[in-house]
Amino acid sequence: MSRLRNYPGFLGMTIFCLVLLYAPLIIVMIYSFNESASITRWGGFSLVWYEDVFFGAESAKFKSAAWNSLVIAVCAATSATVIATLAALAMLRGGSFRGKSASFALINLPLMVPEIVTAVATLIFFSTIGFQRGLLTILLAHIVFCIPFAYLPIAARLQGIEAHFEQAAMDLYASRWQAFRLVLMPLMMPGIIAGFLLAFIISLDDFIITNFVKGAGIETLPTAIFGAVKQGIKPNIMAISTLMLLVSVVFVTASYFVSKLGNQNR
Amino acid sequence: MQLRHRLSNTDRGGITVTSSTKAVEIVGVHKHFGAGAHKAVALDNINLDVRDNEFFTLLGPSGCGKTTLLRIIAGFESVSDGDVLLYGKRLAELAPNKRPINTVFQNYALFPHFSVAENVGFGLRMLGKSKSEIDDRVKEMLRLTQLQAMAERKPSQLSGGQQQRVALARALAPAPKLLLLDEPLSALDLKLRHQMRIELKQIQQETGITFVFVTHDQDEALSMSDRIAVMSAGKLQQVGTAEEIYEAPRNRFVADFIGETNLIDADIVGGTETHPRVRIAGGIEMDVAGVAGGARSACISIRPERITLSHDGRLPCVVDKLVYLGTDTHYHVRLGDGTPMIVRRQNGGSDATAFRPGDTAGVTFDPAAIKVLAS
Amino acid sequence: MAGQLPSNDDSAAFAPARVWLMLPTWALIGFFLLLPVLLMLVYSFLTKEFRGGVIWEFSLESYDRFFLDRGLFGDEPPKIEWTYIGIFWRSAWQAGLATLLCLLVGFPTAWFIATRPPQTRSIWLFLVTIPYWVNLLIRTVSMKFLIRDNGPVNELLMALGVLDAPFTMINTNFAVQLGLFYSYLPFMVLPIYAAVERYNFALTEAAADLYATRWVTLWLIVIPVVRPGIIAGSILVFVPSLGAFLAPDLLGGAKNWMIGSLIEDQFKGAAGNWPFGAAVAMVLLSVVLVVLFIYARSQTRAGAR
Numbered sequence: 001m002s003r004l005r006n007y008p009g010f011l012g013m014t015i016f017c018l019v020l021l022y023a024p025l026i027i028v029m030i031y032s033f034n035e036s037a038s039i040t041r042w043g044g045f046s047l048v049w050y051e052d053v054f055f056g057a058e059s060a061k062f063k064s065a066a067w068n069s070l071v072i073a074v075c076a077a078t079s080a081t082v083i084a085t086l087a088a089l090a091m092l093r094g095g096s097f098r099g100k101s102a103s104f105a106l107i108n109l110p111l112m113v114p115e116i117v118t119a120v121a122t123l124i125f126f127s128t129i130g131f132q133r134g135l136l137t138i139l140l141a142h143i144v145f146c147i148p149f150a151y152l153p154i155a156a157r158l159q160g161i162e163a164h165f166e167q168a169a170m171d172l173y174a175s176r177w178q179a180f181r182l183v184l185m186p187l188m189m190p191g192i193i194a195g196f197l198l199a200f201i202i203s204l205d206d207f208i209i210t211n212f213v214k215g216a217g218i219e220t221l222p223t224a225i226f227g228a229v230k231q232g233i234k235p236n237i238m239a240i241s242t243l244m245l246l247v248s249v250v251f252v253t254a255s256y257f258v259s260k261l262g263n264q265n266r
Numbered sequence: 267m268q269l270r271h272r273l274s275n276t277d278r279g280g281i282t283v284t285s286s287t288k289a290v291e292i293v294g295v296h297k298h299f300g301a302g303a304h305k306a307v308a309l310d311n312i313n314l315d316v317r318d319n320e321f322f323t324l325l326g327p328s329g330c331g332k333t334t335l336l337r338i339i340a341g342f343e344s345v346s347d348g349d350v351l352l353y354g355k356r357l358a359e360l361a362p363n364k365r366p367i368n369t370v371f372q373n374y375a376l377f378p379h380f381s382v383a384e385n386v387g388f389g390l391r392m393l394g395k396s397k398s399e400i401d402d403r404v405k406e407m408l409r410l411t412q413l414q415a416m417a418e419r420k421p422s423q424l425s426g427g428q429q430q431r432v433a434l435a436r437a438l439a440p441a442p443k444l445l446l447l448d449e450p451l452s453a454l455d456l457k458l459r460h461q462m463r464i465e466l467k468q469i470q471q472e473t474g475i476t477f478v479f480v481t482h483d484q485d486e487a488l489s490m491s492d493r494i495a496v497m498s499a500g501k502l503q504q505v506g507t508a509e510e511i512y513e514a515p516r517n518r519f520v521a522d523f524i525g526e527t528n529l530i531d532a533d534i535v536g537g538t539e540t541h542p543r544v545r546i547a548g549g550i551e552m553d554v555a556g557v558a559g560g561a562r563s564a565c566i567s568i569r570p571e572r573i574t575l576s577h578d579g580r581l582p583c584v585v586d587k588l589v590y591l592g593t594d595t596h597y598h599v600r601l602g603d604g605t606p607m608i609v610r611r612q613n614g615g616s617d618a619t620a621f622r623p624g625d626t627a628g629v630t631f632d633p634a635a636i637k638v639l640a641s
Numbered sequence: 642m643a644g645q646l647p648s649n650d651d652s653a654a655f656a657p658a659r660v661w662l663m664l665p666t667w668a669l670i671g672f673f674l675l676l677p678v679l680l681m682l683v684y685s686f687l688t689k690e691f692r693g694g695v696i697w698e699f700s701l702e703s704y705d706r707f708f709l710d711r712g713l714f715g716d717e718p719p720k721i722e723w724t725y726i727g728i729f730w731r732s733a734w735q736a737g738l739a740t741l742l743c744l745l746v747g748f749p750t751a752w753f754i755a756t757r758p759p760q761t762r763s764i765w766l767f768l769v770t771i772p773y774w775v776n777l778l779i780r781t782v783s784m785k786f787l788i789r790d791n792g793p794v795n796e797l798l799m800a801l802g803v804l805d806a807p808f809t810m811i812n813t814n815f816a817v818q819l820g821l822f823y824s825y826l827p828f829m830v831l832p833i834y835a836a837v838e839r840y841n842f843a844l845t846e847a848a849a850d851l852y853a854t855r856w857v858t859l860w861l862i863v864i865p866v867v868r869p870g871i872i873a874g875s876i877l878v879f880v881p882s883l884g885a886f887l888a889p890d891l892l893g894g895a896k897n898w899m900i901g902s903l904i905e906d907q908f909k910g911a912a913g914n915w916p917f918g919a920a921v922a923m924v925l926l927s928v929v930l931v932v933l934f935i936y937a938r939s940q941t942r943a944g945a946r
Contacts, residue, residue, distance in 0.1 A: 004342070004362070004845050005756040007855060013749035014765070017830070020746075020823060021772040024783035027793050031786070040791050083665045090662035095653030103663055106670050114884030114929055116901045117681075118674065120908060120922045124684050124915065125677035127694075144673045147666060166654050176654065205776045208886055208901075212908065222778045229891065233786050241779045248775045256767060342846050362849040369850045375843035379865040389851030440851065 025245060032238035039233060049239040058228075062240065065224035069204055072139050072220065077200035080146035081154075084195055085188070087147070088155045093163070110145040118145060119212035126213060133215035141213050142203045149202045150195035157191025190258050197255045201248065288354070289444060289476040290316035290339065295348035297334055297500075308334045310500040312348070316444075316478060317493075321470050323479045325487040326497035327523070332480045333372075335497075336446050339478065340369050352443060363392070368437035369446040373453065374429050376421035382432050383408070383417040389440035407435040410469060427458045434466075438473060445470075447479045451486060463489050484524050488512065496520050517640045521567040528568045528607045529639075534561060542638060547601040549581050554636040565639045570596065570610035572635035575621065579628020583607065585621045597621060599629065678926070685920035695915055703920035725903065725921070732899040733928075735814070736882035739821035740829075743878045744871065747829030751870075752863075754830075755837035766834065773827035781887045784820055785811065788892075812894030820888030828877040836870025837863075869940070876936055880929055900925050 032050070036043025053062060087107060091100070110118065122141050126133055165187065166179045207222040214223060221244070228237055297309035309331045316322045324332040337343040339350055341362030350357045357365060368389065376385055383404050390400045408414050411431040421429055430450060437445055447466075451459045467490045470477045481487055487494050488508045496503040496511060496519070504516045515521035522529060530546060537543035537553055544566060545551045554566070575583075575597055583599040586606070590613075597609045609629060621627055655662060685703050687695040705711075710722035754765040772780065788794050788810040795807040810816050844866065848858040864871070886901030893899070900921065907918025 004849055004855065004858075005842065007749070007752070007859065010749040010753040013746055014753040017746050017750040017826065018768055021769070021826060024780065024787045024823070025772070025775065028779075028783040028786055039786070040796070083669065086662040087666040089655045090659040093653065093655040094659030094662065095656040097656075097659060103667070106675065107666060109670055109674055112929070112933055113674070113678065114880065114925060116884045116886055116904050117678070117922045117926045117929075120904060120918060121677035121681040122673065123908060124681050124919065125673070128680060140669075140673055144669055147670060163654065179654075201774055205778075207776075207778045222776065225782070226778060229782050229785075233782065237782065238786070241776075241782065244776055244779055249771055252767070252771050252774045256770075340846075340850060342849075362846070363852045363854055367850070369847070371843050371847055373841075373843065375841065375847035377844060377847070377862055377866075388848070388853070392848075392852035392854075392857065436847075436851065 028238045029242045029245065032235065032242040034235055037235065039235060039238075049235045050243075052236045053239045053243070056236065058236065061219070062221070062224060065219040065221045068135065068138075068218065069221040072135065072142055073200050073203040075139055076142035076146050076203040077150070077196050079143045080150045080199045081192060081196040083143070084147050084150035084154050084199075085192055088151060088158050092155060092158045093166075107151055108148050111148045115145075115208045119209040122209065123212040133213060134218055135215075137213045137215070138210055138218070138220070141209050142206065145206075145209065146199035146203055150199040153194035153198060154188065154191040157188055157194075161187050190261060193258045194255050197251055197258070201251050204247070287318050288315050289318045289320065289352070290314075290478065291349075291351040291354075292316075292335070292339075293349045293351065295335070295338065295350065296346045297331070297338065297343065298346050307500050309338075309345075312502050314495055314502060314505065316476060318353075319474055319476055321467065321477045321479065321490055321492045323481060323487040323491035323494045324497060325481055325484060325494050325524075326503075328482055329499075330497040331500040332482075332497050333448060336369075336448055336478065336480050339444070340367055340446050341365050366440075366443040367446060368440060368442040368444075369448065370433045370437045370450045372448045372450065374421075374433035374450075376429060376432055376436070378421055381418050381420060382413060382424070385421065385432055386435045386439050388436065393440060403439055407439045410438070410472070411435040426454055427462070430454060430462065434469070438469070438475070441473075442475060444476050444478065447477060449481055450479075451481070452483075459486075466490060488524075496523065498523070513637075515567060515637060515639065518565050518567075521637065521639055526570055526608065526610075528570065528573075530566050530568065530605055530607070531563060532566045532638075533563050544636070544638065547581060547603045547605045549602060552633040552636065554633050554638060567637045567639055568607075568631055568635055570608045573607070573609045573629050573631045575599065575609045575611060575627055575629055577627055579630045581629050583627055583629050585623055585625045585627060587623050588621070595620075599627070601629070681919045682923055684916055685923050687916045689914050689916050700916070703914075703917045706917060707920055707924065728898055728903050729900060729924070729928075731814075731897075732883055732885075732901075735818055735821060735899060736879050736885075738818060739825060739882045740875050740879045742818075742822045743826050743829035744875060747826060747874060748833055748871070751830045751833035752837050755834050755840075769827055769830050769834075773831065777824055778887060780824060781820055781891050784823055785891050788816060788819065811892065812896065814893070814897050816892040817889050817897050817899070820892040821882045821885060824885070824888060825878040825882055828881070829874040832873040832877060833867065833870045836867040836873075840867055872936065872939070876932065880932065883929065884925055 031039060031042075033045050033047065034043055035046035035048060053059060084107075087103075091104065091107075113121075118141075122137075125131075126137050131137060161184065165183050205222065206220075207226060210220050211223050211226070214220070219227070221240070225237060225240060228234065292312050292314040295309055295312040296307075298305050298307045300306055312331075312335060324335060326332045334343060338345055339352075339357070341357065341360065345358065352365070352367070377388065380388065386407050387400045387404045390403055395403075404417075405414075408417055411434055413428065413431050413435060416424060416428060416432075421432065424432065430453070433450065450466075451462050454462060463486060466477075466479075479487075479490065488511075491508055493505060493507055494511050495505045498519050504511060504520045506514075511520060511524055515524060515527075518529060521527050532544040532546050534542045535545045535551060541553055541555060542564070543551055543553050544564065546566070575585075581601055583601050586598040586600055588598070589596040592613070594610050594612045597611065599607050599609060601607060607629065684695060686699055686701065688698040688700040688702065690696050706722070707725050708722055709719040711717055711719050750769070754762060754769065757765055786792055790807040790809055790811060792811075794810070795804065798804040798808065799806075810819070840863065844862050845858055848862045849855075853861065883899075884901050885899060886905055889897055889899040889902050890905070893902075904918050904921050904925070906912045907914045907921065912918075
């Protein structure tokens, strides 16, 4: 009965929680439409700062940063998803083997090590082996820390798929590869897509590790924003932030529908 | 009997046991979920009394509303309309934790992080009883349920039967005025279930607490209950002792649901209001007990064990098949007009009287075995 | 945890290929994370070179500097150096407080969402999930914008007549705390939500049936049963808070350093002392691994029961 489940004040806390989470984002969103160049005074509604982002003085810098971010995120998420899918098959369909728990720890290592420590260690490593820092170093670092994020939804999905499906396929004369391609893979797809989306957004969002391993003159969107913010918050930063916010919302919505679809098909 | 007055508990909801013989009164209770087009009626005008000191069973198929009714008494659901009284006091405004009623939950709902003793003592702890009082009572309850050796274990370390006993001990410990049991035996295996039936009945008699027991299992209901309420589709079908329900089912649903029976359409060809004359399968006519209500035809019920099958039976039939059940055998036969019928014969007799599929034979029954059912 | 299924013949279809399937993971994480962390450990025992970089000579200088104070010229008897331990202490304190605040707000929120009817529940959950996915840098910058001296919060309070002059929040410990709390709040809500969603409400009914009030039930039954979710959420808030860089850097300014700021300064900032930065990072990693180890131990013990 509802009176056992409801606690007075919990609704208030929930609203407080949501206001706290959203207020800064919404206010920044509102100010991104401010006509005035001042960030304190409201000068009327305008899209002038969005125009500035795309065509203004700094647009070239932000465009190249956005392009770098996108390329790295697509490559890192794709590689991490493939690697994580293979790892999930070995961990959940590979029987028991020596080093299994060590492998499990290794997969989760990027989650356990604080980001700043990963950043420092990677910087030291690349500098020691004399690897020229640039887009490639960022990409390698991103693939590594995206693997566990891609692994989690894929493994969760695979765990929910009973082995009977593959066995039934093989019972009906499918080869191991056919059983994987025709039965297991389609069943895993929602997990794989969710893993890709998660890895993509994690890569796109990363600031700390990128900041350490990027080469001089190479920027991703977060490092470019960080550099700009260090000079003071300008309205064009708010316009970029709003655009990135929209990208995030699109991604959450997409992953929400993917998981919903996956549950229906189950 | 001594157990019940050991704990004074008049502080719970201000309810005291009076000389009234009605423990629970359910008056015109309606319950529906949802609204508008999605409205689903769970209980439709239920009127029911449970007597003090009684083992009362709510029996019906799943979805008949029996669990909803139990949850209303416990306070986990509210009524849409009507009233529930406990020893003459209205329960509607009383929160579940203020009602002197305890429940044995279907899946026991044992607190996983507490030991058996802590689970059993929880209610007394909440009532603010002293430590020594709780300890004594817990010991007593564990003895009653033969769980003394398990006191320090966690629920997950117990077998299903033991968990069931802990749930029972926990609900009994605060000496409730009324104990509700929501299909408590359904998770146990058959043998344990039979044993627990006897124990439950024994404990009910020992403690003198009124039990309201919910089940879909007619054997459980028949073997333990003082009285049974048969429910179907949110409606009360019949209330009575086990014998009344079995021997004198009021309607088609009760006759069909309780035990096995042959339901046959018969013509009413005469007789009086209270003793109509029926014609069965276009053949024999008999004067039987039951209310015809002036109808031209009625449904009659004949229990399979009240029919005899022999070579010289009064109504000719053909044996279709037989189902061997150990203690007895069910013969599926077909009467002259095609009406199917099941006849039960006890095994152990000589093989000479056994029938094979395809044999022709005859069935005979006593008019007293026939019940005319309200439609 | 996902991936730790007890294996049996049913789940061994890919057993012959498992080495090849695992190889990319081993190679990438081993070569680009495990090896670098070990190298960092080595670095922390090397000698500092003038500008960035190291000289490959063994030295305890970094740890000595971290823990001991030998005076300006290094010839006084060693005393405990409090500067860096103080930064660690402040970080731990800030992270602990952020965890507590997140729990205080996150638990009721998670409970509230998990007890909604299914249709509205997914909407609430969706609302909490969005900030979880929004870029942390953007969220922190937004908070900086909001609480700066002539930002919207101060404007609003002055317009309402609550304040006469702007109340300085930016570049204070308070701002750092707010930033951490705000950054990691969704990390607390989601695991607790998952635990409450699995909670068997018959337990609450059983407690009420046995005369427990709602709040007693919450304390004695609900919280112990959903504890794994609470602990998981606390770790997800505490660990990243401890090593946070953005919140102290953008909201705390130059005075309110946390460990993250100290480490960054050794590599990217003015200090340029790589071995010392590696040593600080090693100390941070050790603290985090101890916390995670205790957590894992409590999990296996809970699992064994």
